[in-house]
Amino acid sequence: xxxxxxxxxxxxxxQLTKPPAALGRLEDVAQWYAGWRGDxxxxxxxxxxxxxxxxxxxxxxxxSAFPPEVTEQMVLNFQHGGAAINQLARAAxxxxxxxxxxxxxxxxxxxxxxxxxxxxxxxxxxxxxxAVRLDADLLxxxxxxxxxxxxxxxxxxxxxxxxxxxxxxxxTGVDNxxxxxxxxxxxxxxxxxxxxxxxxxxxxxxxxxELAAMAGAIARARSLRIPVILDGFICTAAAACLEYTMKxxxxxxxxxxxxxxxxxxxxxxxxxxxxxxxLGLRLGEASGGALAISIVKAALECHSGMAxxxxxxxxxx
Amino acid sequence: xxxxxxxxxxxxxxQLTKPPAALGRLEDVAQWYAGWRGDxxxxxxxxxxxxxxxxxxxxxxxxSAFPPEVTEQMVLNFQHGGAAINQLARAAxxxxxxxxxxxxxxxxxxxxxxxxxxxxxxxxxxxxxxAVRLDADLLxxxxxxxxxxxxxxxxxxxxxxxxxxxxxxxxTGVDNxxxxxxxxxxxxxxxxxxxxxxxxxxxxxxxxxELAAMAGAIARARSLRIPVILDGFICTAAAACLEYTMKxxxxxxxxxxxxxxxxxxxxxxxxxxxxxxxLGLRLGEASGGALAISIVKAALECHSGMAxxxxxxxxxx
Numbered sequence: 064x065x066x067x068x069x070x071x072x073x074x075x076x077x078q079l080t081k082p083p084a085a086l087g088r089l090e091d092v093a094q095w096y097a098g099w100r101g102d103x104x105x106x107x108x109x110x111x112x113x114x115x116x117x118x119x120x121x122x123x124x125x126x127s128a129f130p131p132e133v134t135e136q137m138v139l140n141f142q143h144g145g146a147a148i149n150q151l152a153r154a155a156x157x158x159x160x161x162x163x164x165x166x167x168x169x170x171x172x173x174x175x176x177x178x179x180x181x182x183x184x185x186x187x188x189x190x191x192x193x194a195v196r197l198d199a200d201l202l203x204x205x206x207x208x209x210x211x212x213x214x215x216x217x218x219x220x221x222x223x224x225x226x227x228x229x230x231x232x233x234x235t236g237v238d239n240x241x242x243x244x245x246x247x248x249x250x251x252x253x254x255x256x257x258x259x260x261x262x263x264x265x266x267x268x269x270x271x272x273e274l275a276a277m278a279g280a281i282a283r284a285r286s287l288r289i290p291v292i293l294d295g296f297i298c299t300a301a302a303a304c305l306e307y308t309m310k311x312x313x314x315x316x317x318x319x320x321x322x323x324x325x326x327x328x329x330x331x332x333x334x335x336x337x338x339x340x341x342l343g344l345r346l347g348e349a350s351g352g353a354l355a356i357s358i359v360k361a362a363l364e365c366h367s368g369m370a371x372x373x374x375x376x377x378x379x380x
Numbered sequence: 381x382x383x384x385x386x387x388x389x390x391x392x393x394x395q396l397t398k399p400p401a402a403l404g405r406l407e408d409v410a411q412w413y414a415g416w417r418g419d420x421x422x423x424x425x426x427x428x429x430x431x432x433x434x435x436x437x438x439x440x441x442x443x444s445a446f447p448p449e450v451t452e453q454m455v456l457n458f459q460h461g462g463a464a465i466n467q468l469a470r471a472a473x474x475x476x477x478x479x480x481x482x483x484x485x486x487x488x489x490x491x492x493x494x495x496x497x498x499x500x501x502x503x504x505x506x507x508x509x510x511a512v513r514l515d516a517d518l519l520x521x522x523x524x525x526x527x528x529x530x531x532x533x534x535x536x537x538x539x540x541x542x543x544x545x546x547x548x549x550x551x552t553g554v555d556n557x558x559x560x561x562x563x564x565x566x567x568x569x570x571x572x573x574x575x576x577x578x579x580x581x582x583x584x585x586x587x588x589x590e591l592a593a594m595a596g597a598i599a600r601a602r603s604l605r606i607p608v609i610l611d612g613f614i615c616t617a618a619a620a621c622l623e624y625t626m627k628x629x630x631x632x633x634x635x636x637x638x639x640x641x642x643x644x645x646x647x648x649x650x651x652x653x654x655x656x657x658x659l660g661l662r663l664g665e666a667s668g669g670a671l672a673i674s675i676v677k678a679a680l681e682c683h684s685g686m687a688x689x690x691x692x693x694x695x696x697x
Contacts, residue, residue, distance in 0.1 A: 079464075080454070080457055080462060080463055080464075081463075081464055081663055082445065082446070082552040082553050082662070082663070083553060084553075084660075084662075085552070085553075085661065085662050085663040086464060086661060086663060086667070087640055087659045087660025087661045087662065088659040088660050088661075089659060089661070128399065129399070129695065129696075130695055132695060133694060133695050136692065136693060136694040136695060137397070137694060139692070139693070140397055140687060140692040140694055143687070143692065144687075145397060145686055145687025145691065145692045146397055146398075146686065146687070146692075147396075147397075147398055147402075147403060147682045147686055149685070149686075150678070150681035150682045150685040150686060151678055151681065151682065153681065153685075154674070154677055154678045154681045155674075155678075235399040235402070236399050236400060236401075236402075323404055339659070340657065340675075341658070342404045342405040342406060342656070342675070343401075343404025343405050344402065344403060344404045344405075344406070345399070345401075345402050345404065346398055346399070346402035346403060350403070353678075354674075354675060354678055357471070357472075357671075357674035357675070357678070358657075358659070358671060358674070360471055361467070361468055361471045361472075361670075361671055361674070364467035364468065364470065364471045365464045365467045365468065368466070368467040368470075369462055369463065369464055369466075369467060370457055370460070370461075370462025370463070374462065375453065375456070375457040375460065375462045375463075376453060376456070377450060377453040377454060377457055378446065378447055378449060378450050378453060379446075
């Protein structure tokens with residue numbers, strides 16, 4: 064973070080024509096963004112949304128309400144502009160990129176062994192790293208992958224602690240029997256892989272290609288000083304793999320929203336992230352992050368566009 | 381509300397390419413909007429934001445951290461594009477209108493008698509009624525008026541119940557002594573005017589021109605089937621005057637945000653409105669409502685723009 068730009072933004076904020084702190088969270092967001100961009104008075108012109116799609120070996124264990132072929136069908140839907148994220152990207156004025164990661168080659172079932180080989184996880188991290196546009200000034204990453212709330216729950220439990228039932232929710236909407244099955248699958252994964260390495264090694268063992276790609280993109284964004292809005296449960300789990308590898312790895316990230324997936328709030332708490340929105344979403348696809356783009360953009364429009372008391376000739380308090 | 385359009389929107393929602401209810405609050409918002417517009421698949425093209433400004437007799441009692449001339453100075457700031465609402469309106473793609481209501485003629489101090497005569501309150505209601513654009517398809521109303529959180533607190537207490545201290549907050553930022561003084565002023569207003577008539581009569585006695593104008597605009601929007609996003613504490617108090625005159629008067633309104641003014645949540649609860657956003661704003665000027673426009677727009681973009689399972693060839697659950 065650029066201390067001078069951040070200090071400049073803090074100082075500018077005190078002069079804007081509003082009572083102190085009257086824009087609440089928007090003020091914090093603007094100052095955080097200014098610090099990361101190295102500019103005390105920036106605006107947002109080129110937000111990018113990336114959706115990574117991949118398939119999961121654990122899907123064969125019946126952990127989702129939807130069949131695995133839906134991953135590819137939804138990728139086609141993204142490409143044809145019919146999904147929620149297409150509408151939300153357009154509404155937010157963001158560039159949307161979709162990367163399908165070897166859909167015909169699901170990860171291994173993590174109850175049997177590591178989900179990915181070292182070669183596979185590195186390839187997925189690199190796919191994410193390479194997907195970030197050099198001219199982006201705000202990044203949202205999201206995912207599509209039938210079975211991936213199971214993977215995210217296992218990652219959260221392995222990294223943060225607690226047991227399978229604490230982290231496993233209904234995802235796209237499994238029933239009670241489906242939830243019990245999902246908890247069993249997560250518990251088996253944990254028994255096999257917990258405590259076997261750092262965040263990235265845990266990602267290799269319990270994650271998936273789209274989770275690794277999100278982690279790669281988040282890391283790349285930091286190297287480019289591009290602030291990131293985290294999406295929901297799965298995106299946050301991918302991000303957690305970075306934080307549990309290196310503390311402060313997510314300082315350039317804010318939480319876009321609190322999803323309806325029950326354990327998301329607990330995960331955000333562990334990462335010390337306060338969500339901007341709480342709208343009961345549980346879709347993935349970067350949808351909650353995309354909605355938050357408008358809020359972050361608005362924060363910067365106010366911060367960088369408002370008149371100061373002196374400029375406007377308005378009396379102070 | 382148009383029952384056929386609402387039912388059509390509910391039915392369409394079940395067919396969109398997402399798990400049931402995965403868009404959470406956005407789905408409810410889209411269906412509510414469709415019902416009020418009489419169109420099962422509408423989008424938002426012409427949101428309007430109106431800021432009404434007026435001066436308050438009670439400001440002379442030192443209830444605000446800012447001097448009364450700031451009302452007019454801020455109107456000039458609105459006209460020159462320097463205020464927060466100018467940036468937020470532009471970011472939301474909304475048309476902004478500003479109406480200054482007889483700034484050189486403050487209302488009467490309500491601790492001495494009714495704030496407005498019958499002629500005055502009718503003129504202010506009519507100014508609001510006439511300010512709504514006939515082609516608007518979403519309306520946000522907001523205000524500027526030094527002293528008006530005092531007026532709003534008095535209205536809330538008179539309409540909803542409880543005493544002055546329950547409803548009186550720090551507004552633009554008064555200190556402890558200022559808050560105690562403000563509570564005294566509200567209590568004196570209550571003693572003089574509580575129980576003297578319906579919501580509109582209470583508005584006349586304890587409100588102000590900008591509050592009456594907001595109420596007039598909200599009523600006009602209903603007659604034009606234009607859904608309304610309520611802003612913060614003062615806007616909600618103005619709206620409450622309608623609800624306490626005629627139950628269901630606010631069915632075409634949603635709460636844009638929960639403000640940092642302490643009693644706003646209690647007021648929304650009394651009106652049975654759940655806020656879309658909670659960002660710690662306490663600015664007024666329609667700022668929170670303006671931020672919520674992007675969320676409501678996005679809800680309709682998803683609802684009306686997404687492909688159905690059949691259109692996209694995606695397998696259901």
